[in-house]
Amino acid sequence: MPVTGDEGGAVSAVPRIQTTAGRLARLGFVDGARAERLLGELGPETAGDLGLLDSLVATADPDLALTSLTRLAERDPGVLGALRADPGLRARLLRVLGVSAALGEHVVRHPEHRRLLEGERAADRPSGGELRAGLLLSVGAGPDEAEPRAAGSGTEVLSALRVAYRGRLLHLAARDLAGEMTLAEVTAELSALAGAALEAGLAVARSQHPECDGVRLAVIGMGKCGARELNYISDVDVIFVAEPGEGMDETQAVRLATRLAQGMMRACSTATPEGSLWEVDAALRPEGKAGPLVRTLASHRAYYRRWAKTWEFQALLKARPVAGDPELGGRYADTVDELVWQAVGREGFVEDVQAMRRRVEAHVRAEEAGRQIKLGPGGLRDIEFAVQLLQLVHGRADPLLRRRATLSALAALSRGGYVGREDARALAEAYTFLRQIEHLLQLHRLRRTHVVPESEADLRRLGRALGMSADPVGEFTTRWKRHANQARRLHEKLFYRPLLAAVARLPESEVRLSATAAQARLEALGYADPAGALRHIGALTSGVSRRAAIQRTLLPVMLGWFADAPDPDAGLLGFRQISDRLGTTPWYLRLLRDETAVAERLARLLGTGRYVTGLLLHAPEAVAMLGSDSQLDPRPARALLAEARATVGRYPGDAETGVVAARALRRRELLRTAVADLTGHLDVEQVGQALSALNDVTVQAALDAAIGKIEMERRTPLGTRFAVIAMGRLGGLECSYGSDADVMFVHAPLPGTAEKEAAGAAHAVANELRRLLALPAPDPPLLVDAGLRPEGKAGPLVRTLASYAAYYGRWSAPWESQALLRARFCAGDADLGGEFLALADPLRYPAGGVPDEAVREIRRLKARMEAERLPRGADPALHTKLGRGGLSDVEWVAQLVQLRHAGELPSLRTTRTLEALRAAVAEGLLSAEDEAVLAEAWRLASRIRDAIMLVRGRAADSIPADVRERTLLSRALGYPPEASEDFLDDYRRVTRRARQVVERVFYEN
Template identity: 30%
Template sequence: MNLPLLVEIPAVLMPLVARNRESFQAAVVGAEGLFAGRGLSRPPRSHNSSVGAGSAREEAPPVTTPLDWPTDRWQQWDRVTTASDFVLQQAIQNPAMLLDLIASGDLDRAFKPGELREQIAQAVAQASSEDELARTLRRQRARQQLRIIWRDLNRLADLVQTCRDLSDMADACIDQAYQWLYPRQCQQFGTPMGRRSGEQQHMVVLGMGKLGAVELNLSSDIDLIFGYPEGGETQGVKRPLDNQEFFIRLGQRLIKALDPITVDGFVFRVDMRLRPYGSSGALVLSFNALEQYYQDQGRDWERYAMIKARVVAGDQQAGAQLLDLLRPFVYRRYLDFSAIDALRTMKQLIQQEVRRKGMADNIKLGSGGIREIEFIAQAFQLIHGGRDLSLQQRPLLKVLATLEGQGYLPAAVVDELREGYEFLRYTEHAIQAIADRQTQMLPDDELDRARIAFMMGFADWSAFHERLMHWRSRTAWHFAQVIADPDEDAEASNALVIGGEWLPLWEETHDADSACRQLQEAGFSDARLALKRLEDLRASPQLRAMQRLSRERLDAFIPRLLAQAVEHADPDLILERVLPLVEAVARRSAYLVLLTENPDALRRLLTLCAASPWIAEQIARFPLLLDELLNEARLFNPPLAPELAAELRERLTRIPEDDLEQQMEALRHFKLAHNLRVAASEIAGGLPLMKVSDYLTWLAEAILEQVLALAWRQTVARHGVPKRPDRSDCDPAFVIVGYGKVGGIELGHGSDLDLVFIHDGDPSLETDGAKPIDSAQFFTRLGQRIIHLLTAQTNSGQLYDVDMRLRPSGAAGLLVSSVAAFSRYQQTEAWTWEHQALVRARVLVGCRQTGEAFEQVRGAVLAKPRDLDTLRAEVSEMRAKMRDNLGTRQTAAGRGNNAFEAGQRFDVKQDAGGIVDIEFMVQYAALAWSGKHPNLLRYTDNIRILEGLEEAGLLPATDAALLREAYKAYRSAAHRQALQKQAGVIPGDQFIDERREVMRIWGELGLS
């Protein structure tokens, strides 16, 4: 927080210093009975109260003063009263108030949480009538306002503290007034009861704007909305009142306690115009009526306002329920770029008002003012807040920190916005501190300008104004980057609106021949097919059912799409792959706004769709992935394993533990987003094959870690924790073991997960919950829960296909095995192919001790002595079965004489000389030699096992290197095929040398 500097009082303000001291001392002397009953006398004036060394007034006759103030206290007095007429006026009218603040120490310290509320509550408790309540609140407000301004101008509190104190004061005044009025209203009109619930009803007071965000300024009004839970009528009186009428009368009394200006001033100016239907609407509405209004008639500016809504008084519990009811209106589950257009419209209306009223010098509403920084933050909140719960908060500085932390805005931009906001808010406080007036206009007269420059730490107005204009220009620039119309620059330069040349074609003002000619001249190979695709889109049922606003957004988007499509080498392919996405999102047109508002995101979309139909299909199925296209740095730089796991943990911590639906959606969105980022990085050439597999495997591990945690919590909540004799809880004594691609750190796009669940519980002991079961049942249910969380279909698809057939006894076996049972099975019953699979098995997540027990079993099983002839025969037999069933039939699984001829096909995974041959050789070698070479068991991925075979001298270096390079080349080809949505089958004249060499090494190992 950058506090303005404390500077010397400038010469132009020095005449105020002596005058203000004398006025205060005269007020003290004239205050009859000020010290009576306080045990204080009137000591002679201290030398410390002089204006300053060398002053002509130093020799003036001494004036008695009630306090022997030290020099630094007089310096604080001079600073505050020179700047603020309001403080001077309060001190002169009521010197006891200032002296009490000093004597209590309240001026010199920050209040503890709840302390300010307690002071106001104690004062309000003494009120015996509504007039006295009003008088008490106003005097309390004057006291706290004096304290807050004193601390602010003397830099004893920073901006956040000052705003918090002001907001706490408002909360306390509103709530204490309500708590005083409510029982008296009930005595007069009866107690309001809910017709449905039969429970006593209280009003809920929502604070909006700066009050809701705990950002109140020195002279804010307060925007309020009143509500009550349900209809009914009052009880306990002869003539009951309808609940709404009861609360309307109560609301009117509450406003009267706060708003009118009396001889004691006012508490807060109350603005109720943000309520439904504005000034013409009912003062108070039931929750049902509020929810219905916002669902059916809520406007964009009301969404914007409701971001800041906070319960400031009344029934806090009911208020929390009301905010939950209204949250779907504020935060949409999808990316809502329509918010930018709404904010842009609001800004234009404000600019018109500023011009009409000549408010260019308004630091809130003028160009580069406070409102623009608020718009920037709230644009991101409205767009992304439905999915990113970290953005669902009120204080602007915290939102800016989140925008930086979550990567929505660069750190340098956030730093400028934060510093600019603080400067503007301090300036706002300086303007309002002068006379406690609600204004954000820069003053015209020289005295007030000098005061503001002084309060802001500048030698003169010109230095301050130069800095102010710097921050306003930076704010305006950043605002333009987020909120400005993409067509604005083009229109300003009389250029065509972006894509405007394609608008007649889309609106069918051209005949077919002219349209085809335009498409052909722009680079489309098959102009008639391109035109037909556009006509089919226009005629699709989704478009015919579109509402007017959505159709307008589509009409704005298609010309931009065509303008960018023709910049690509194959615009025909762009239309083929992107128009299905357009059709899919047509009725959720906020996605079209996203791409219209962000030309770079549209450009990235077209590039990725041109490169991969798999990506095009993923985005069409899950349009929420368009969000990932907004941040180029994030899109092409997927995080490393620790950051990946930390990011997912952080996302889930923001979701209530009992909200399983949100948790499942968050997991699925996380997977989809990071899958896209990996694919994009691979296409852009930023990630080689091995890194792609690393990232996809890390992603699966991060997700499994959280799925296990969720399943564990849910199962424990139902049955309690399973016990073990050697420790009180299981920790949990459970691991998820990965086989196949996930075990070998070789996941590809769309890979399923081969999993095995193992526990180390004691079947003789039960869980400690209300519904106890034995540990075997517990871990079986835990496993079932994990599979459900992974495979359940939601709006965002499923997390993974899960294959559990590699567990002991396959599909017929228990879902979860104990360590002991798994060991027995592997040692006595498992087939050789199951031991081959065990070579690639590793613990993915779970209990460290149980994982270590599994590793001991794995090591013992793989290292046991084997007859090599038998082993070769069994490995060869299994491989032959796979080739016969899965390989390319025309070429006898790649072993026929025609296997290498042009026109034939090669399955890079299953045919002879392909991926599975290399995997089987590695597995054979691990089973054959790991007993004597335990280092072969350290890793589960083929590349590092091959390196181990080379280091141990079990494979010639040239052969090991050849197998590694062939394996990587095959897998890279398979990845490319997957991104093109094609099977892993390529022309037979590819990889001829690699295939022959793999087959040679296969034969030299004695495999057939």
């Protein structure tokens, strides 16, 4: 900087230099004097360019950024003017120069590449096709050719490829360091860029070996490249697969393809004046380095089926075609995918994977182990091995786990319940942070390294690049060690004990925030109404009471738990309401203080949906059942029935009060089931059984009360036996939270009772039962629907056994036989119920099966139902009951099989859909593959219907069109916040496959 004097005399420059240098040092330059000198070299106008100085100071390493900028200005004097004219360019370019000395060197060598960071195009995200076309053009190859050929294979062509590649790397790094891309987006673009470079390398090889024209060669990306999670500098793992071209035998094809593969590898790894790209590593191929570089698809398939080791199947988990012949690559991927998911059945598979991880860790040098973020304890390999083992173990039965990328697979494991949500989140955060460190380490020199440096300057650069400004070295080290320790702990928990329940305990905190800071934190956590949340927090924590003290301890932690739930605001509101009702209850206070897991579970439930919150508000004492998983087991139906009958019996002569009390019991058990459902303690079949058993008990309790009331009013015994027959979902033990109780009523007059008198009494009981269960009460109603009785609503509500026999013998339609497949004794006289079912059996299980005409009628009825019963405006692809591949489709397939074959095959005589499908497979009437597709669709549709009720507090059959409601629903089903479209895609895929089976099995067979 220029030195000035005053009063006409020279002033010593030393104090002024020291002052300026000190100011620069305080701003963040390590060597203030050197920084002042370099700024002076940039020209006098730079001294007053506060924007430039601010941008330099904001970089991870201002000294490094200034050094590279000075060198660039020497080569490109116009850069300073461009930086002043384009603040975006200034921020992007300096941010890169402050992290990467190597990319700074690249820009100095190729100053024209700074234009990649100018203007609006600097934020553009190139597609894979654009990257491929750009790198192919750099070597003089036409991107639209079927087999692009480079202009040559000399040093000039290879250098051009490296220059183009690093230009793209510069463009990507600028967006990455600006925080404009997620980790997944960065690694996906790096992988696409690597694939484009391989394609360009292959074009170079084709120009070098024209004799190889016609041979088919596919390049399969492995490891991080295959998983679309590549880092900035890494060996690119590949496998080569070849097929003969026309007029070529297999031996010749392999020989020619090997030349192409070797040429491609050289094109990428050869040193030039512009350096090399990276090593192309084919060591993951069959037999490793000892095996042939290239094999045919048949040779690969034979090897993997007979000789492959466990580690090879783990490696194939990430295999993906990345260059060369796409059709051949796709066939390879399909072939190995089938083999990967069968590999877990190999003897000692899990133990082999575990032993492999121990061997990898044992080879880490002792002096680096604590700083190795890839292979060391708590490093990336800990997370990757745990995720991959869980995928391989469970992915054979659960296709939703078949994801290549680590974070995507981890999210799928969490959604499926194989990894706890908190554990998954912690692992994802650790993985993301470690990958960010890895990228920053490699960007500095564009060298392959995974060791965190020890020097303070390097640590400072890393911390500042990650946004840590106050104490970058200390904060970086603390966060890194915390994530590493967390990754190691969870690795040991999941990798060696993958079936243990995941219980994550967040530390309690005594942090007290100002109102302004608290509101900002709530906004950051995702609360839609942070001001309202603050009011709830104030109401819960104000005062000096014991209750307020506990809440002040818990709430800093619980706010995070609410934020992890789908609806944080609703969760906090519900918590306040329940706390207001129970806050002074001694056991509640102890539970909150001593069992943090209860508070965490409560937060998640309240933030998931209205159903559980509504139940808890009317029975807040039920919070006690959240203390252990054993409390969530459904109670035996016999115990529930005894309790319900005892409850009704306490109110003789007061049927209404007795049934209201019995319904309160039902409310408590509905809560138990809902909590077990949302926490993954019960699967969808178990939920249906628990809800159905609870409805049976409730109907029986109401029947007892109704009979008692009618007998008291008539002052005489009922004079007839009475039974309730469950139909529909109740009969199939498949009730959802909003299901009505579909029933039929049957009675049988006792000897000495006139039939008319008995019928009157039976009708009175049936009507009273329905009235009692429909009375207004603070619990969800159980509506009794007798619409499936003979003649429907036009027919008598109750019939005798003989009347049913006469009707079915003369008037029964095929749909009634189909409906009777679900008939099951529910309540009342068990002997009479058994007699009714014996009457129904010949109708629903006809000897010789239903006639062809009846089958055609059932198909016509199904088609008519699809055309007419779907609500107006409903999307058939998203209606879980009547839509394509939904519940109705699956159930009608099962029922048609039963009507045709249950007369001869007793194993088919069940009221349950999935049990009928399993029996059909065992009897050879349905393939196991078709059964798996149908069962998956049925379970998913049932889960969604249940989740809609749990989230919205009211029943519905269609997946919501509203994005916010759909997001809440998808999160209740275990999807992460950004994955509501994944949820829709999964549902459409599953139901589309199911509909294909229905079309073939129901309509064609």
